[in-house]
Every structure is written in structure tokens, then in C-alpha cells.
Amino acid sequence: MTALSHRLRDRIATAGLLAALLASLALALWASLQLMAERRDNRTIAALASGMQVETTSQRAEVLFARSRHLLRRGRPDEAEALSPALAMAGDAGLAAAHAYNLGNGRLRQAFTMVEDNRIDAAIPVVRVAQEDYRRALRQNPADFDAKWNLDLASRLVRAFPRAAPDEEEDGARPRNIWTDLPGLPRGLP
Secondary structure (H helix, E strand, C coil), rough: HHHHHHHHHHHHHHHHHHHHHHHHHHHHHHHHHHHHHHHHHHHHHHHHHHCCCCCCCCCCHHHHHHHHHHHHHHHCCCCCCCCHHHHHHCCHHHHHHHHHHHHHHHHHHHHHHHHHHHHHHHHHHHHHHHHHHHHHHHHHHCCCHHHHHHHHHHHHHHHHCCCCCCCCCCCCCCCCEEEEHHCCCCCCCC
């Protein structure tokens, strides 16, 4: 009976060791595949950072963020905006906030170019969208001082644009006297 129990104990130990060996091999295979995927993603990120056009199917937040930065450097904020839902789904709130901040910067640069080209009416909606991007970045990271600063700058930029000329007054109508709306009437010297 002791010989039978020794054999049974040896078989159980052997089965346990085989199961542990198979589990460790499966874990090593899984880790190898993960390592290869991360190296491929790192090569993609490096290529995008160097300015190369690279297509990728990776949905990792870091790769999506690098792709959006690449598109923004090329002056294509609408294509970078299309990556926003995927970046939000990737689960990295810090990169999603940085993405929204970068989108705001890209749109603000686009608006500055429009203002320099004297296309002020076209720049106003672009500045408004940049403000929304900065607000989204601040919702995700309320402590981001740069986003606060740029939101303030964009807000001041919109207010600084000249307003549209008032409608033509009807013939015979007196112009509105603005001085009556002020708290004190000007009476000459102080």
C-alpha cells in the first residue's frame, strides 16, 4: 500500500510540474507577443515623431496621441479630431487631455493664420472651436495652467475682433444718443 501511495504521489507531483511548465510557457509566449507589439508601437511612435507618414492599426493611447500630434504638425486638425473618440476609449485621461490641448493649439494657430490673411470672419468659428478644445482639456485636467492661459487668450482674441457694422438707419430716424445711456453726461472740462 505504501508503494501505491508513493506512485500516486509521484504522478500527482509530475502532473503538477507539467501543468506549471505549460502555464509558464504560455505566459512566456504571451509576454513575448506583448513585447513585440510594444516594440512595433514604439517604432511607429518614433517614425511619426520624425515626420514620416506611417499607417497603423494599433489602438494604444500612446500611438493615437503620436498620430494626432503628427497630423497637427501637418496642419490637419480635423483629421486629428477624428482620433478623439478612440483616444477617449483608450482609457488614458492624461493623454486625452493633452490631445484636446494640442487640438486647441492647432486650431488657434490656424485662426492666427486666417487673421494674418485678413479673413477675420472665417477665423471666429475656428477660435470658438479652439475654446471648446481648451475647455475639454480643462474638464479632464483642471490643473492645466497652459490650457487656462490659452483659453483666456482665445477668449480675448474673439473679443478683440471688430464687430460687424450696425445696420443702416432708416431715413429720417434720429441716431440713438449714446450719451444718455452713460451714468453721467459729459459737461466739458473736468
